[in-house]
Amino acid sequence: MADYVQKKRKELFLFGEQLSVLDVRSFYYLKKELGRSVRNSNELLYDAGKDAVQKMQSSFVKFLGDSARVLMSDPENALNEFVEVLNYLGLGEISIPESGLKTIKFVVRHSAEAQEYVNLKERSKSPVCYALAGIFAGVCEGILQNPVECKETRCIACGEEVCEFVIPSGDDIILTRGGGDDRQGHKA
Numbered sequence: 001m002a003d004y005v006q007k008k009r010k011e012l013f014l015f016g017e018q019l020s021v022l023d024v025r026s027f028y029y030l031k032k033e034l035g036r037s038v039r040n041s042n043e044l045l046y047d048a049g050k051d052a053v054q055k056m057q058s059s060f061v062k063f064l065g066d067s068a069r070v071l072m073s074d075p076e077n078a079l080n081e082f083v084e085v086l087n088y089l090g091l092g093e094i095s096i097p098e099s100g101l102k103t104i105k106f107v108v109r110h111s112a113e114a115q116e117y118v119n120l121k122e123r124s125k126s127p128v129c130y131a132l133a134g135i136f137a138g139v140c141e142g143i144l145q146n147p148v149e150c151k152e153t154r155c156i157a158c159g160e161e162v163c164e165f166v167i168p169s170g171d172d173i174i175l176t177r178g179g180g181d182d183r184q185g186h187k188a
Helices: 024-037 041-064 066-072 075-088 115-119 130-144
Strands: 005-008 011-014 017-019 093-099 103-109 151-154 163-168
Touching: 024 041, 024 115, 041 066, 041 075, 041 130, 066 075, 075 093, 075 130, 103 130, 130 151, 130 163
Parallel strands: none
Antiparallel strands: 005 011, 011 017, 093 103, 103 163, 151 163
């Protein structure tokens, strides 16, 4: 991971792109204000997460050149590498407990997007991690080279122990970490 990150003065770069850090409280209030101001704010957050990670994948390929193309040709290794990058960025403690021929499942402990709900002892009626769902969809689209949608099925903001995201691929994929299932999911 350290090979991908560079520090210059007080700036932080990943794959040659400058990063900005936003604490969970600020992200919480940003989402709340966006929800009050914009009718389709959840869809906007999903699309923004998806777009941002696709740009990051593009920077990854430019930054690493041929070695990135080799990595991206192995879906399981590429997915694990991007999960490591996302964990490094502080989005939560992300793991892939199972994936199969039709489904990829992500589990996030301490989601940066939902953690402030827990901190404030506030409960949401429905999952709130729309940007993370978009990020996971974007990662999988970049690796699988097929459009996918991601749905958050469990969320700590709703009182669950973890946040869980499911991506049905529609096509057979070669990821063999446990047995998948055939549940369907759509954009959060």
